[in-house]
Amino acid sequence: MGTIFREYKANNRDRSIEDRRRHKELVEKSIKENIGSIISEESIIGKSKNKKIKIPIKGLKEYYFKYGKNQKDVVAGSGQEEKGQKVPKGEYSKGTGENGAGSEEGEDIYETEVTIEEAIDFLFEDLNLPYLQHKKFNEIQTEYGSKRSGVREKGPRQRLSKKHTMVEKIKRQKQELKARAELGLEKEIERIPFHKEDLRYFYRRPKFKRDSNAVVICIMDTSGSMGQTKKYLARSFYFLLYQFLLIRYVNVEIVFIAHTTVAKEVSEQDFFHKGESGGTYISSGYQKALDIIEERYHPQNWNIYAFHCSDGDNWGEDNEEAVKLASQLCKTCNLFGYGEIKTSTYTSTIMNRYMEDIHAPNFTAVRILRKEDVWTAFVEMLKVEGKGAGREEG
């Protein structure tokens, strides 16, 4: 039997589609399942969207019995190697040879890295947030200056356009000559003067700037009772909030306010890592926030999101003041939220007071007990935002 050559036949059937789709589905499922623990590790600011984060994807790796430590490998080197020499991993990027039985086991592409943006997209994808309907909250219009926009027949003398006026005059001149020719009149005419109808003026249109600015004001209780775990939960929450706002606004700033009995603005590092001893006046944090808003973030130019995380152990005498200032924050901010981070299930006095006394539609109070709650609490909070609540403005 001779060798057979079969000619090319276009085959539009791609039988891998279904398996690829299933694979992708499993990847996404896995990312969603793990996202909560991933975001908790991330630093909030100064990270580009393209930064890759590692996502452990279970069920996607094809697990099997394989060797780990103490394995020797034979590779072809450059010829310069000496016994005992240490070769940086970058130089031998593919240390394990391609010759093994696991030859179809390359590194999984998906398993390792996803950009923050992609991860956040995965997260927010399911929420079906009505982004566009609430655009009025996103953009603030301010008039600044004006812009030339064509010419008009009326206007102030200062904006007279000599060029356009001249053109009009020449047009009229030509018309007249034409008319004369048709009527059989003589072509020579005396000079044609400018007429009022020739005058043209530049038009200037007022220019509006659409500002898309947002500021997140993170207020946190850093008193002795707020341990590392609680701060960690708070941090996850702020991270989500920040990422969320990044999607909606062009320019997002972030302010950290740490308070015990007094409040001060601090760096991100200090915010999450420095603990202080002492009591708690929640109102001090709110007052500081209001001061900063007054000073730097005028509500007309900024969308303000303030969020306060505390374990709720406020000193009794401060409760009244705290409620008062919280209401005030509701008035200046798009959204003011209170997150109570606790390891037990009872509700603090201050949280009860908030629930009873603050009726602003843009106020929300959530409770976070465990890592898994961060996401639910966040979704809960967004519902308030989604209702279209917001400060009253034009």
Next chain:
Amino acid sequence: MNYTLKELEAYNEKIEDLAKEMGLDYYPQEFEIISFEDMLCYEAYVGMPSHYPHWSYGKNYDRLKTTYKYNLSGLPYEMVINSNPCIAYLMKDNTLLLQVLTIAHVYGHNDFFKNNRLFKEYTDAALTIEMFKNHGTRIRTYIQDPSIGYEKVERVLDAAHSIKYQCGAFCKPSYEVTQKIEYPQENVLYFLSQYGNLEDWEKDIIAIVMKESRYFIPQIETKIMNEGWATFWHYTLLNKLGLPQGMQVEFFKVHNNVICQRPGSLNPYFIGFKIWQRLYERFDGDFKEMARIRGCERDSSFIRSYLDYTLCEESHLCEIQEEERYYVVSEVANEKGWQNIRNTLAENVGLGSLPTIYVEDVVKNENCLVLGHFYDGRELNLAYTTETLKYIQTLWGGKVILKTHLAKISRKIICSEDKKVTIENV
């Protein structure tokens, strides 16, 4: 296409004449010309268009696509199937030279499939295509069965794939149930298909996975020899073809790319080609001697017998050990070290790169499966082992224990019925 089918046939005829004259002995050959997408698809599905579905093949496809984009080691777009007649695919957009070279390369593989002992003993080339079709049909039937469905099938496939190489590679158990299982039993898959807590269709899926693994084991065990053999033949045959000058230049370029060796890895095409070329010189072109070797060796014995000092030195082979942030060069190819390098390589190739796991015992009253790991100084990757044990637990139904060494101490890794994994000292 910068060639016609007639041209391919003409070149093929010349290649076949030369190959036969030099002694190659192969199955009837069929070439199919296909597109890039088809090629990816065939490769992702281990060459079998009728292969059963599983997400891992979808993952394969995407990975191959990326690999081709960035890295072209080996012969790009080459796919040969160990079947009788032998089927090979040629990618239509390849240049004429690439097609001619692939054709010659394929006859090398074809000859190897037909004559190497492992293939002769452990695979049945005449039934290959039928077997894969049959497997595909069976699995699809289970998926379509309303009482089973996709997810349940996937669950068993996921688990069975994780131990697909624990399929008793070189023992030949007759699958008669009457036969009493002997411990230790290296064919973990077979054992589970007999004694696992499984329904009949689940047992059948395991049997399918096992059969497929066993079909591929000869290829795994002879990767270096086989690729080297095919590369040696495309090189030899094309040199004798008397190609026009342009094609000759392209031939050298492509060939150099195929055997290109990047520091830090080991290209099986490269090392295999080198050894065969050396044997060719050593036997002064005597095909019979070479044929004997291609007939009876596998990678580990091939390397142990024929990788010599000169070759180690020429190829700058070295032995390395992975540390946290770097590799330590533990041996270099000098007079003292080359034998260690050769031995390490011989131990690491083929199935040697995978740990040996066996069924040691079953504790009946606890419904507990006891597995052992043949420890030779190399330890298991704990993360992978943990997950794999969970898969085995799925198939077994009860508790699963694996005896192994961690940090050089003898340990038991225990996977409970609710898939909690713990480690205990023995």
